[in-house]
Amino acid sequence: MEVCAARAPGKIILAGEHAVVHGSAAVAAAIDLYTCCSLRLMPLADNEAGAAMVELDLKDPGLAFSWPCRRLREVLLTEEAAGAREARPCSPDRLASITRLLEEHEIPEAKIWLSAGLSAFLFLYTSILGCRPGKVTVSSDLPMGSGLGSSAAFCVSMSGVLLTAAGVVTAVGGISGEGMGWELVGKDDLELVNRWAFQGEKIIHGKPSGIDNAVSTFGSMIKFKKGELTNLKSSNPVKMLITDTRVGRNTKALVAGVSERASRHSDAMASVFKAVNSISEEVSSIVELAANDEIAITSKEEKLAELMEMNQGLLQCMGVSHSSIETVLRTTLKFNLVSKLTGAGGGGCVLTLIPTMLSNLVLEKVIAELESHSFRCFKVEVGGQGLQVCQGGFSCFNGDVV
Numbered sequence: 001m002e003v004c005a006a007r008a009p010g011k012i013i014l015a016g017e018h019a020v021v022h023g024s025a026a027v028a029a030a031i032d033l034y035t036c037c038s039l040r041l042m043p044l045a046d047n048e049a050g051a052a053m054v055e056l057d058l059k060d061p062g063l064a065f066s067w068p069c070r071r072l073r074e075v076l077l078t079e080e081a082a083g084a085r086e087a088r089p090c091s092p093d094r095l096a097s098i099t100r101l102l103e104e105h106e107i108p109e110a111k112i113w114l115s116a117g118l119s120a121f122l123f124l125y126t127s128i129l130g131c132r133p134g135k136v137t138v139s140s141d142l143p144m145g146s147g148l149g150s151s152a153a154f155c156v157s158m159s160g161v162l163l164t165a166a167g168v169v170t171a172v173g174g175i176s177g178e179g180m181g182w183e184l185v186g187k188d189d190l191e192l193v194n195r196w197a198f199q200g201e202k203i204i205h206g207k208p209s210g211i212d213n214a215v216s217t218f219g220s221m222i223k224f225k226k227g228e229l230t231n232l233k234s235s236n237p238v239k240m241l242i243t244d245t246r247v248g249r250n251t252k253a254l255v256a257g258v259s260e261r262a263s264r265h266s267d268a269m270a271s272v273f274k275a276v277n278s279i280s281e282e283v284s285s286i287v288e289l290a291a292n293d294e295i296a297i298t299s300k301e302e303k304l305a306e307l308m309e310m311n312q313g314l315l316q317c318m319g320v321s322h323s324s325i326e327t328v329l330r331t332t333l334k335f336n337l338v339s340k341l342t343g344a345g346g347g348g349c350v351l352t353l354i355p356t357m358l359s360n361l362v363l364e365k366v367i368a369e370l371e372s373h374s375f376r377c378f379k380v381e382v383g384g385q386g387l388q389v390c391q392g393g394f395s396c397f398n399g400d401v402v
């Protein structure tokens with residue numbers, strides 16, 4: 001039985017969400033919260049006996065699904081994968097067949113939002129591995145549907161593990177300081193994973209810009225514009241507090257809402273997107289500036305804070321803020337701290353810039369006040385690794401062997 005695993009990080013968007021879908025620049029960074037997929041391929045002999053299954057165990061919502069390989073072949077006509085070396089889009093016909101397969105499962109009404117992720121899974125699995133029997137287990141540190149790119153981390157880690165199992169992607173070496181067996185992946189392989197993950201993200205987001213899957217695949221901090229990615233070398237750590245308002249929302253609906261507003265007010269919204277582009281360009285130059293003393297660091301942070309405030313105003317113009325987000329903005333402003341929503345908005349997560357000179361005592365007070373509104377705060381490391389794979393018997397689940 002072959003076993004492998006892959007993990008991919010979530011992200012924060014420092015500037016440019018939504019506008020990036022319309023061609024503006026945006027700046028994003030990987031965070032140290034991961035989604036992990038492990039895969040166990042089952043013997044092909046099961047296939048002949050007719051008992052072979054493709055199984056998906058989703059640890060976070062606590063749901064498991066399985067499809068007989070025979071049924072998948074019947075409905076999707078995928079005897080063999082058509083070749084995993086090039087990413088293909090999911091055609092409308094194929095998506096309709098996948099939807100039919102999902103209708104055969106009882107998904108609890110309260111968890112119906114999972115169907116987009118399930119469709120992305122069935123598309124990626126059958127496109128990359130055909131109808132080979134196997135079991136995929138997924139677990140994540142990321143809150144789902146909160147703006148931290150859980151959909152992209154899901155698609156990147158899923159594509160990573162499937163392509164590794166297909167023998168198309170190979171690990172190139174361990175990560176120093178990490179004894180868990182995670183290995184990095186070469187640039188060409190990462191490009192391929194990113195292209196497949198983008199196809200999955202299209203099923204979940206409708207019209208993604210590609211920034212989330214790119215930063216989840218390649219890690220680090222990036223500027224992204226019209227599919228072009230520039231690596232940013234941030235010379236000082238950027239410290240952000242993340243507040244999850246716990247107000248659920250759906251990226252696909254919010255992205256569609258902004259596009260509708262843009263078609264109703266094309267000139268005004270073109271100006272909004274242009275202003276966001278300038279903000280992202282400025283943010284990307286500022287993060288790369290080397291600041292060597294207290295005055296330079298403070299001036300850099302003040303510029304970043306001002307740009308975040310401006311970006312938040314423009315996100316309000318796009319119609320993606322929310323009363324819970326406004327509560328976070330007002331609360332942090334009492335402590336002279338600037339915040340902006342991150343990701344699609346409409347609830348979800350808010351970023352607060354934490355100046356280097358801010359005392360821990362004040363930070364704890366801010367967190368306590370935010371949490372008194374039933375929000376959840378967490379501090380993250382920004383700009384770390386992207387996709388990592390593990391080609392052995394190790395799994396992400398408490399270090400157990402799968």
Ligand SMILES: Nc1ncnc2c1ncn2[C@@H]1O[C@H](COP(=O)(O)OP(=O)(O)O)[C@@H](O)[C@H]1O
Binds near residue numbers: 035149
């Ligand atoms: N760990 C996971 N298990 C199952 N589905 C997931 C997982 N992570 C993400 N998804 C899918 O992604 C969707 C959330 O994506 P989205 O609305 O873009 O929010 P975000 O990417 O900000 O978390 C979920 O509704 C689900 O379909």
Ligand SMILES: C[C@@](O)(CCOP(=O)(O)O)CC(=O)O
Binds near residue numbers: 019146147148207342
């Ligand atoms: C709103 C958007 O810019 C980011 C969405 O991020 P998330 O799914 O909310 O984590 C959409 C996109 O770029 O594809």
Ligand SMILES: [Mg+2]
Binds near residue numbers: 149150151152212251
């Ligand atoms: Mg998403």
